[in-house]
Amino acid sequence: MIFKLAWRNIWRNKRRSVVVMTSVAVGVIATLLMDTLSRGMIYQMLYNQIGSHVAHLQIHRQGFRDNPIIQNNIPDAAVVERAVSSTPGISHYSSRILTYGLLSSAAASSGVFLIGIDPDQEGQITTIKGSLAAGTYLSGGPNEAVIGQSLAEKLGVGLGDRVVGMASALDGHVGSDVFRIVGLYETLSSEFDKSFIYIARDNAQEMLGVGDLVSEFAIRINDISQLHTIQDRLLEELGEEYEVFTYPEILPFLVLQIDLYEQSMIIFYAIIGIALIFGIINTMLMSVFERIREFGVLKAVGMKDRRLLMMIVLEAFLLGIIGTGIGFIVGYLIYLPLARTGLDLSMFSESLRSWGVGAIIYPVLTWNVIANALLIIPIFAVLGALYPAFRAGRLQPMAAIRYV
Amino acid sequence: MNPTDTTEHEEIIRTEDLGKIYEENGIPVHALRGVTTIVHKGDFLVIAGPSGSGKTTLLNLIGALDRPSRGKVFFEGRDLSKKSKSELASIRLHRLGFIFQAYNLIPVLTALENVEFTMMLLGVSEAERRKQAMATLQELGIDELVHKRPNEMSGGQQQRVAIARAIVTRPAVVLADEPTANLDSTTGASLLDLMERMNKDKNITFVFSSHDPQVIQRGRRLILLHDGTIKSEQSRTR
Ligand SMILES: Nc1ncnc2c1ncn2[C@@H]1O[C@H](COP(=O)(O)OP(=O)(O)O)[C@@H](O)[C@H]1O
Ligand SMILES: [Mg+2]
Numbered sequence: 001m002i003f004k005l006a007w008r009n010i011w012r013n014k015r016r017s018v019v020v021m022t023s024v025a026v027g028v029i030a031t032l033l034m035d036t037l038s039r040g041m042i043y044q045m046l047y048n049q050i051g052s053h054v055a056h057l058q059i060h061r062q063g064f065r066d067n068p069i070i071q072n073n074i075p076d077a078a079v080v081e082r083a084v085s086s087t088p089g090i091s092h093y094s095s096r097i098l099t100y101g102l103l104s105s106a107a108a109s110s111g112v113f114l115i116g117i118d119p120d121q122e123g124q125i126t127t128i129k130g131s132l133a134a135g136t137y138l139s140g141g142p143n144e145a146v147i148g149q150s151l152a153e154k155l156g157v158g159l160g161d162r163v164v165g166m167a168s169a170l171d172g173h174v175g176s177d178v179f180r181i182v183g184l185y186e187t188l189s190s191e192f193d194k195s196f197i198y199i200a201r202d203n204a205q206e207m208l209g210v211g212d213l214v215s216e217f218a219i220r221i222n223d224i225s226q227l228h229t230i231q232d233r234l235l236e237e238l239g240e241e242y243e244v245f246t247y248p249e250i251l252p253f254l255v256l257q258i259d260l261y262e263q264s265m266i267i268f269y270a271i272i273g274i275a276l277i278f279g280i281i282n283t284m285l286m287s288v289f290e291r292i293r294e295f296g297v298l299k300a301v302g303m304k305d306r307r308l309l310m311m312i313v314l315e316a317f318l319l320g321i322i323g324t325g326i327g328f329i330v331g332y333l334i335y336l337p338l339a340r341t342g343l344d345l346s347m348f349s350e351s352l353r354s355w356g357v358g359a360i361i362y363p364v365l366t367w368n369v370i371a372n373a374l375l376i377i378p379i380f381a382v383l384g385a386l387y388p389a390f391r392a393g394r395l396q397p398m399a400a401i402r403y404v
Numbered sequence: 405m406n407p408t409d410t411t412e413h414e415e416i417i418r419t420e421d422l423g424k425i426y427e428e429n430g431i432p433v434h435a436l437r438g439v440t441t442i443v444h445k446g447d448f449l450v451i452a453g454p455s456g457s458g459k460t461t462l463l464n465l466i467g468a469l470d471r472p473s474r475g476k477v478f479f480e481g482r483d484l485s486k487k488s489k490s491e492l493a494s495i496r497l498h499r500l501g502f503i504f505q506a507y508n509l510i511p512v513l514t515a516l517e518n519v520e521f522t523m524m525l526l527g528v529s530e531a532e533r534r535k536q537a538m539a540t541l542q543e544l545g546i547d548e549l550v551h552k553r554p555n556e557m558s559g560g561q562q563q564r565v566a567i568a569r570a571i572v573t574r575p576a577v578v579l580a581d582e583p584t585a586n587l588d589s590t591t592g593a594s595l596l597d598l599m600e601r602m603n604k605d606k607n608i609t610f611v612f613s614s615h616d617p618q619v620i621q622r623g624r625r626l627i628l629l630h631d632g633t634i635k636s637e638q639s640r641t642r
Contacts, residue, residue, distance in 0.1 A: 001517070001520070001521070004517075005512060008512035012512060298510070302497020302522065302525055304494075396470065397470075
């Protein structure tokens, strides 16, 4: 019956209640879109990095990550291949040789990561093959290179032009070779495009004088929740000579950014909540003052203060929860098509690209977002009702009845 | 039992030297200056007196709605000054019924729900309270109002529903502060008939405050207040 009372009470002043519920709804819509879009942006940064190069797991010789020199190569590729193929849950892998070097055209030169790949293997774990803006992917033929469009511009070269790659070889001499640019790729990160160049693995091995040695195995798995299980399993299989890293370990900055983001979102919700609290306090105070006489009668017939307080808090909670419900539904209806088509921010695409984000942002709705949106606002509504409810509770029944 | 023979009757409320001083803008207002009296079971008692004489104040004190500045109220032998706020609420809920001059009912509830409300506070089950509320409304001849809300009722109808609400919990005493003040005299008279019937048939104790001659005339006991003191007290037999 208290619920019935509270429910009917909120519809006594329809306009006022609708205004409050609308502002709650707008707050929820705003937070929902803001949260899903910025989450989408950060996840996109992460997925781009995973997709374009990092993959889910990487295996190296122990110490390679701290000192990625050509001497720190995989001790026995066959051992790693066996371990990888006997571990369940791995979808694809690519073995790479990779070193820091210099790429020069007639006009300029630039420090780059030279990555020697098996074109087919690499095509199955990263998106480079799909990111070609011009030309073709590595065909397996000799002395082909695929470089980033931004790097090509920097070096003043184009498709079919020749460039010279140089890097320190295994024996300490400088190895070098001439490559023909067969493809230009463009990922969502301009930084990446300026520094990663792809050549055939055997080309690179020859240039660096490493025989058939490789530097790393990059691995994609089927189910992200198995990440640590697979890592442990590989570590156990491979032993002390190897290191196995997961993408959060390889990209600590991005992962930290996600954590920071979660925390900053709580602050954002709190700000919206506090703005709404004042609306609720104001509304509930008005509605309490209008009903002082009625509260006097309720108290006179024996309603306890606590129950009266509960009723008023329940009224505010109902306002909050209805507003939240409406806001959530509307927000979700806006989210759905956005999640499919993405939000096109191409007008800002240059600055987004330097952050490693695409021009189209796909919002991401997680349980976290849903919980935040559905819980935080009603909680603030209840907080906002406490003071008016407390005021009503403290009224003397007799003074209240006399009040006109 | 002869309900008019008050002296031999069980005492419900006793006041001892009751005083109440309000403060208005820092100036003390002596609303009651030492009132000693007794309400007996079965009384149909009218507290009369001119406006400002302290009728409402006295009713509020014996109804556990307010605390006296001096003196004591004993309700069924219990000293109310020793009770906490929530104990007083509980006494009001279990033992008292109230009818005010106006705005008695909860506007968002129907007549039936208004009558059920106090039983809900008492924790009576939904089926039981519906049954009792219906029975009481029928008894008062207002069952056609069951699903009406207060704003769809006349003043007299609202007061009848208020009577139903006051008596449905079988209180020891019903306190009515100027219940007819907002009604025309015919409506007022029929309301008094109703309460008189409840008093006679069900031995429900009523205490009124009023300066309405019609009410004063019906009282079987009369306390005349003047300036916060009892000017005269009389019982009459009819
Ligand atoms: N809450 C209050 N604050 C200040 N003065 C009050 C208050 N209630 C009553 N009074 C004063 O006390 C006196 C008695 O009031 P009341 O008991 O309402 O009289 P009645 O009901 O007989 O008209 C009046 O002078 C009134 O102004
Ligand atoms: Mg009065």
